[in-house]
Amino acid sequence: MSERLLHVFGNTPHGREALLQSLHFCKTLGVSLHLHVPQSKQFLMYFENDIVQVDLDAAYLTSPETAEDHARQLAEGCGVKINFLKPRNYTAPNLPDVPTRFNYMACPRGISDLSSKIGLGYIGPKVRRIIQSSLFPVFLPGRVFKSWRSITVFYGGSGNAGKALHWGVHLSKISGLPLDLFTFREGRAEDYFSAQIRASGVWEQVQRHLRAWHQIDRGGFEESLYAVDHEALLIVGAYGHGLIKDFLFGSKMETIQAWMPNNMLVVGPNCVLGP
Structure with a gap:
């Protein structure tokens, strides 16, 4: 089905x-x-x-x-x-x-x-x-129609970012489109993020579809978004803690959707991947 x-x-x-x-x-x-x-x-x-x-x-x-x-x-x-x-x-x-x-x-x-x-x-x-x-x-969806030719997952090492990564691998697999990862390191070592992916059990699947992994370790977060492919579908994990009025507000996810014109797929805290 x-x-x-x-x-x-x-x-x-x-x-x-x-x-x-x-x-x-x-x-x-x-x-x-x-x-x-x-x-x-x-x-x-x-x-x-x-x-x-x-x-x-x-x-x-x-x-x-x-x-x-x-x-x-x-x-x-x-x-x-x-x-x-x-x-x-x-x-x-x-x-x-x-x-x-x-x-x-x-x-x-x-x-x-x-x-x-x-x-x-x-x-x-x-x-x-x-x-x-x-x-x-x-x-x-974006305001004006634009096709996308790749998939970019924003990955920061959290549980919700892990969910977004699972969805990114899934969509890359069924579409045949290349998968990119985008990570703003915020002072963490480069191997921290790959270790998180290995621990989640999806590392081999990521490697099969991965085209590029952008790990940014300098400058501001908004400035770093210029490195994101403008022809990509963006996949972002959203946190669910806090009051409804605070949900997503002030988070990096809010910044991404405000700054980026791309189409986005937002993976919420209760999302499950399956039939």
Whole structure:
């Protein structure tokens, strides 16, 4: 059974670009696309330990009569089949339950917020909540469609970075794209990071797919990001400790998504790699 990606489609220019990114994601990785065209501004997602109510930006309800046709046209142009998701269960008459049994979810960085904030490197609170609660990683598409030709994992030696690395190896394997690692050493010895990967049991798999490992030991973190391939899909692990309002804020992950125009896959604290 192929992996599946959930995409919530907004029938706008921004929504078009986001869908093109998801179509490229699915075609590159052999993932099936499941598209939800919202009929109301709100929906619920039931996770194992949380219930998230998503309050969409009103733009998601633009021209609903042409939304499915526009989505089909884009998918046909990319050679990808769309599976339209029609919610079956409703918590309230205008509050559908959107399933969560997917392998990925495409989530514009401010799904509940004005698009002007997205350009400022802003991750909306509902997107953070989904990242924290979901068993799947969240795909954050860039503002304008751009294909990616490699995979870069930000690896700092933590447990969550280890999860991101496992996903990076997985995506490199199924796509055939080269894998790069990016490490900001922060005073640690070079062999510390390779020892962490060996201890996690994934070192041999990393070596089979690894093209380059950028270990930066000087300058500031923001400055070092220039070394990241601009044609890469970025994979980043997100921490889940602290209050919801502090989730990701101020962390290197927040800096990466604010500074980098690349598409990103964010691996949250509850993500699992498997069927």
